[in-house]
Amino acid sequence: MGKVFLNIMEPEDVEKIIGDLPVKKSVENVLIKEAHRRVLAEDVYATINLPPFSRASMDGYAVRSEDTFKASEDYPVKLRLLESVGAGDIPKNKVEKGTCIEISTGAPVPEGADGVVMVEVTQRKAKNNNSEEVMVYESVTMGENIAVAGSDVKKGEILLPSGALINSNKIGVLSAIGMKKVPVFAKPKVAVISTGNEIVKNDQKLEYGKIYDINSQTISNAVEECGCTPVYSEIVKDDYKSFMGKINEFKDVDLIITSGGTSAGTGDVLRTVLDELGDVLVHGIAVKPGKPTIVGLIPSENDKKVIIGLPGNPVSALVIFHVFVAPFLRKMASLKDEGGKKQTRELKISRRYHSAKGRLHYVLVKVDKETAIPILKDSGAISSLAEADGFIEIPKNVEIIQEGSYVTVMPLSEL
Amino acid sequence: MGKVFLNIMEPEDVEKIIGDLPVKKSVENVLIKEAHRRVLAEDVYATINLPPFSRASMDGYAVRSEDTFKASEDYPVKLRLLESVGAGDIPKNKVEKGTCIEISTGAPVPEGADGVVMVEVTQRKAKNNNSEEVMVYESVTMGENIAVAGSDVKKGEILLPSGALINSNKIGVLSAIGMKKVPVFAKPKVAVISTGNEIVKNDQKLEYGKIYDINSQTISNAVEECGCTPVYSEIVKDDYKSFMGKINEFKDVDLIITSGGTSAGTGDVLRTVLDELGDVLVHGIAVKPGKPTIVGLIPSENDKKVIIGLPGNPVSALVIFHVFVAPFLRKMASLKDEGGKKQTRELKISRRYHSAKGRLHYVLVKVDKETAIPILKDSGAISSLAEADGFIEIPKNVEIIQEGSYVTVMPLSEL
Incomplete structure (x- = not known):
């Protein structure tokens, strides 16, 4: 035969x-909602800059930094307020000498501005003619509190390599460039x-x-x-x-x-x-x-x-x-060994264990805190499936494992 | 306000x-196919004996053990073969004095038999009248190579407790009693x-x-x-x-x-x-x-x-x-801490890390073998989501973590 x-x-x-x-x-393309726990089948490159535009990283006032160079607690600089820009808004004005624009975290930095003064070091004053003034008590350096377009990731740069396991943080990276479908291994x-x-x-x-x-x-x-x-x-x-x-x-x-x-x-x-x-x-x-x-x-x-x-x-x-x-x-499934796999654990065995020589033995164990308790039932027992958390390997030339020795427990399930 | x-x-x-x-x-009841990764919402009791009937745990011959007591290599006992019973078959005959029934692993032990002689210690001989005889060269004790009905689990015994995470081995236990729907926490x-x-x-x-x-x-x-x-x-x-x-x-x-x-x-x-x-x-x-x-x-x-x-x-x-x-x-979700949760790891930090005092800090880290590498980017960086495997906590009164110190890395994702 x-x-x-x-x-x-x-x-x-x-x-x-x-x-x-x-x-x-x-390879197949799946909706990003279905990409969780899947494995990327291609390198993913940034299709846009991140952030996509230069934006404020603090709440405050967008200014020309040179206008604030002399600002101090005793001699604040006065700037005329042009408008307020919230996250998602588009500035209507350009910041010119002696002016500023109120800006929220995440809002686009207006043209002309090269720094954002934190709201905590300013004071706002209404003037007679319905306009407003902002007193700035601290100077700001060029680029301060601004996240420049592409400073995190430049368009064209690699974001994630083929083979990456798509978990909750990596899916954030794919979302950041607005990916709709994701190439994953079938x-x-x-x-x-x-x-x-x-x-x-x-x-x-x-x-x-x-x-x-x-x-x-x-x-x-x-x-x-x-x-x-x-x-x-x-x-x-x-x-x-x-x-x-x-x-x-x-x-x-x-x-x-x-x-x-x-x-x-x-x-x-x-x-x-x-x-x-x-x-x-x-x-x-x-x-x-x-x-x-x-x-x-x-x-x-x-x-x-x-x-x-x-x-x-x-x-x-x-x-x-x-x-x-x-x-x-x-x-x-293209899963690397680390990804999603429950780790083996080194635990102490709860009792002396005697194994017949000549063949490698697998012994089911129950894990109780830091101890592995061998399950002494024949391998047909269903009840041992209920109790077991994992199993240990006893090499073919080992007959006795002494109580308290360390054994490597492999999980019987990845859950 | x-x-x-x-x-x-x-x-x-x-x-x-x-x-x-x-x-x-x-609580909801789901099909057993859908019970994977769910949590039992009720204690589950055995609705049948396991095994459901007394069965052979070896291939061989079902005998009356007393018939074999004198069997030895030199003086085998001769038994008349009545029939062959495979797994899933029902024996037609009863084993009486001087007879035996061939039996496969998993087949029901015939009435009258109280032991199974392993096939390895027997020899089969055809006789003239179309019947067959089995020579038994070793004695068998009462109950040998038989898994008695209910010896693993008795009907009515608890199989799995409420709160158990249903993983691949536990689902085997539910399958063994033929469960169709499983009560789980919604x-x-x-x-x-x-x-x-x-x-x-x-x-x-x-x-x-x-x-x-x-x-x-x-x-x-x-x-x-x-x-x-x-x-x-x-x-x-x-x-x-x-x-x-x-x-x-x-x-x-x-x-x-x-x-x-x-x-x-x-x-x-x-x-x-x-x-x-x-x-x-x-x-x-x-x-x-x-x-x-x-x-x-x-x-x-x-x-x-x-x-x-x-x-x-x-x-x-x-x-x-x-x-x-x-x-x-x-x-x-009724998940206990162990179940399905990726463990934290104690790893060495790759470099000296300086933290501002006064607030507890969370620092993203990349894990490379046994080392945690802090990601030194501001918390708005998407690229750090691509790199990070986890994060560490730096207590509010700690300013410096020395290179090579052990830190506890918490996973950023359970995958």
Whole structure:
């Protein structure tokens, strides 16, 4: 049948194989309202100056700075007030020798003015002829309290590089130049398929011998946390025809993840299908849980499509997803490692832990303050999914972890 | 006019005032597909046993354990094979003395059997009369390789407590009992209003003296990151009538955030409106940037509604949002502090930093590996939004932070 049937590989070799898998990217333009959490697919350049015009950065009076040079507390300079300019207004007058214009923060600096005197160091006086005068008690230097057009960003300068994760502050930068649509990487579409004759969806009756589908939901949500779009599927029966039909149905997705049907026993349908359609790259990883994991490639329209077969056990499926699949999905989604990813944490283990030698072990842990508490249940336990906050890796040559040792806790979810 | 006009308060007093504001919660039922990132509003109990029936946890043969007690490598026990039961099948026969049933992982354990012998320690032999025999080379104890119905979770036990954040593993728990709809806290609706005569939306022409709206987008996205639903608004002109009209338009939101129009100058419209409709709790915080922040309460249908007026400057608005508003929104959204929140980080500052005494300062920083690099631009700079990863707080009585000192970096975005 196959070329590598349960030829168990070391986890680091599997990581390398997955790391070398082909990644296809495409770009789409989305409304700025929909750009949140997306990744820029092009460098964005400033299409206007920022600020777009020279504006006051304080409330006060726009003046010719040289008119104020001699101003002091004892000998204020008197300037004739021409008008008031609020933010959003356009000045009607030019500031000429001996005059000033009242100006609000954000309003355009009138022609002729080269400084703004803060309102706090002035006094205003009405005159007989209905005009007004402003007493200036402090001098202002050229350019003081003015944000010159383009002083923050010049038209044509790069604002954000391709690959930037668009978060709430970066979206402010795109908004500042009035962008309507933003070029972002399309979210990879990932089909998520649960297989097994015993699995039913929640709208079906739970007959004797059946269990509800768990993996469709957990893996779909984990896929979403990696910046990809999950595509749900009906349950697939554990037979060749059903499996082959389902694979062919998902021609337009970027990657297929199945769970179940990967053991070396009777249910090993994915293996058979992959051997027929394409290549099996991995079948079996020297880890516990999660040994019967499959990675394969099948031809797709322009390229090759990756299929990943996770174990059927929900805990194994989720752990294997996080260790081996999530980094690849994040790469497909152009997410850098920092962006949006919950950090691993170094915590003390709450008790001595004994691990069987020979395979790398993943152990679910609950986090309580600065302590990681190992969950001592078999990997089929659903209740451990309720308790777990993350998992730790115990290398294959380590048998004992002493109480109080530091362990690296990886999150089971990015939330 | 007002009761507390720019009566500057210390940040810790403002935090306390905001912490004591009324929080109203409501519950809704969502499909399990839509429950990701939501918060459980009720305790969830197991409506079925998990596993729902006693099942094999290994591939092998279901036997009466006492039949195997004498089995050994040299003296195997011979059992007559009655049938094969796959996952999802129902056994037709009962295991009686001297018989066995082949069983796959996940299949129901047949009546009469109380142990499963692993396939690895057996050998199968065809007999003349078309029947088959299984040689068992190792004994099995009672219950071995069987997951008994309810052994993981008993029907009626609590599965997840109210308040749990539904992430990818917790959704697995809800799926395991076949939940269709999940009771979650409704997402608070938060109106986000930019004010100012100089502000235009990105579908309008940028005339001289105008700038594009930034805060609607940054604050809406930050609101979303706190588990709330932002409600966008048109720009509001900086006059009493426009403002009052807009406040009345948003009767059905849970909270209103405005930006701009909060300074003590001519544009102080929010203050006037709040004084007329309700109460001003805060007007002015002893921080930089962000001093002219307003917190008020206005009567709403059943209760009082909170209005928060952020400064117009995008950097100030975003920092004040993160320090003072985000914790309150997360509380409204029932998000615990850990859940989904990016952690603060202790990093070394890249250079000596000098701060003016007297007010607490927020300084934007760029994070480069383990170093926080202060961004030395005025708080109106859009380019600093592009560079910043977070911000640090410099207490009011600290003037100098020495190069290499540790600072706590708070994220500017949860992404």
